[in-house]
Amino acid sequence: MSDGQQNRSNRRPQGRPGGNRRPSPSRGPRGPVRTVQAARRVAFDVLRAVSDSDAYANLVLPIAIADAGLDPQDAALATELTYGTLRRRGTYDAIIAAAADRSTDDIDPAVRDALRLGVHQLLATRVASHAAVNESVNLVALEVGRGASSFANAVLRRVTRQSAEEWQEQIEREARSDDERLALRSAHPVWIIRALRRALAAEDRVDELDALLEADNVSPEVTLVALPGLAEPGEPRRPYAATAYGSPGGDPHRIVAGSGGAVRVQDEGSQLVALALAAAAPIGEGERWLDLCAGPGGKTALLAAIAHQHGVTVEANEVVPTRARLVRNALRAVPGDVIVHEADGRELAASRPGEFDRILVDAPCTGLGALRRRPEARWRKSPADVAELVPLQGELLSAAVDALAPGGIVAYVTCSPHLAETTGVVQDVLRSRDDLRVIDARAVVSEVGLAPIDLAGDGRSESGTVQLWPHRHGTDAMFLALLQRTPLGE
Structure with a gap:
């Protein structure tokens, strides 16, 4: 029987004919010893953690590299293999399905991840074909068994018979719509492409969609922040933020490690x-600030450093205990005491009416603005997540407004350009209240930027909100709205 016939006669996913037993590294004295290069082993293990445990690659990968003791060259290879495979997973799955003559849903998860890793090496790297195939087959043999490794070998050998361009043409011919073809070409789910198109259309810049999708598939530069009063930004700086730290010719991670927390990745x-919230109005003596959704603490630390320079009191809140610990760790380098609460932000804000002068609501969101650094998010999220998050975002923003003193300012921030999570939430809150006015966030961001920022012609200018973009600004797609509670007497 062919591989396809064999699968159709056996409904169990291909790859575990002998159950869940994990074989030893060797097949015995009569068979070859199976070995896998360390960088590929690390990449595969991270892919498995992402698939099996919803792990975040950017958190798991550095630990895996350290545990494996990889040298810089192998660490770079493991990083490229991991992120490259995650970014283009949807495209690779379509190629695997065509080469295997079956849906990837019918392939054992461990085998599927090894195939994705192998296809990435074959079609998107300079790795020799025989090495890509043999190492991937060895991974399957070690993880699943000999029968599954034969299947993986057959699939990958079929992939080698065509170039990346030929495979792309083949899978696009089978697409059912222009958006589906674009999804296969750009490695973005269709629903995300449509959401990004609508967000760009709101700025009359829908023609930038291809550039945005391309930017999502490029590894971002490592950007550092120098906490004000604790470190100097250095030269050359990044184009915009006065806190961005330049590290010419230096290892950014070594700089971070040697700074005692005064310089960190952000x-x-x-x-x-964060700078816009601090600059939205002159800072008054004795102000109280709150970061309502603080984890993991990067913006909290930046605000706390600015606050320390002005004698301002800062509090933070994070509902998830593990993330609250990250916030406390992020604040260790900042002088002064910042209280970190562990509560539902809505409840905390409701218990502190009228107490704060500035509140940051960095709301939980889909994270569609950070697909460059969290490529797995594009395959993990769905429109249902938007529907679930939007009510929470609105409730957090409304609660924050109630916790503002008269004249106080709230910054509503998401790392998502999805209109439902951005202007939709802000407009809903504005319609429900008569004690708010909009501060022109575009003017504030332009003021705190070191260089002109391309926000002109923004279709959202009437609302005064800001949408940053990876293809246009080299940043994550951060959204910002600044709202002020009506001062007394107005």
Whole structure:
């Protein structure tokens, strides 16, 4: 029987004919010893953690590299294999399905991840074909068994018979719509492509969609933040944020490790939205600030450093205990005491009416603005997540407004450009209240930026909100709205 016939006669996913037993590294004295290069082993293990445990690659990968003791060259290879495979997973699954003559849903998960890793090496890297095939087959043999490795070998050998361009043409011919073809070409789910198109259309810049999708598939530069009063930004700086730290010719991770926490990794977009809240109005003596959804604490630390320079009190809140610990760790380098609460942000804000002068609501969101650094999110999220998150986002923003003192300012921030999560939430809250006015966030961001920022012609200019973009600004797609509670006497 062919591989396809064999699968159709056996409804169990291909790859575990002998059950769940994990074989030893060797098949015995009569068979060859199976070995896998360390960088590929690390990449595969991270892919499995992402698939099996909903792990985040950016958190798991550094630990896996350290545990394996990889040298810089192998660490770079493991990083490229991991992120490259995750980014283009949808495209690779279509190729695997065509080469295997079956849906990837019918392939054992461990075998499927090994095939994805192998296809990435064959079609998107300079790795020799024989090495890509043999190492991937060995992974399957070690993880699943000999029968599954024969299946993986057959699939990967079929993949080698065509170039990347030929495979792309083949899978696109089978697409049912232009958006599905674009999804296969750009490795983005159709629903995300449509959401990004609508967000760009709101700025009359829908023609930038291809550039945005391409930017999502490029590894972002490592951007550092120098906490004000604790470190100097250095030269050359990034284009916009005054806190962005330049490290010419230096290892950014070594700089971070040697700074005692005064310099750390942070996207420039995240820096800009925090700086905008601090700059939205002159800072008064004795102000109280709150970061309502603080985890993992990067923006909290930046705000706390600014607050320390002005004698301002800062509190933070994070509902998830493990993330609250990250917030406390992020604050260790900042002088002064920042209380970190562990509560539902809606409940905390409701218990503190009228107490705070500035509140950051960095709301839980789909994270569609950070697909460059969290490529697995595009395959993990769905429209149902938007429907679930939007009510929570609105409730957090409304609760934050109630916790503002008269004249106080709230920054509503998401790392998503999805209109339902951005202007939709803000407009809903504005319609439900008569004690708010909009501060022109575009003017504030332009003021705190070191260089002109391309926000002109923004179709959202009437609402005064800001949408940053990876293809246009080199940042995550951060959204910002600044709202002020009506001062007394107005």
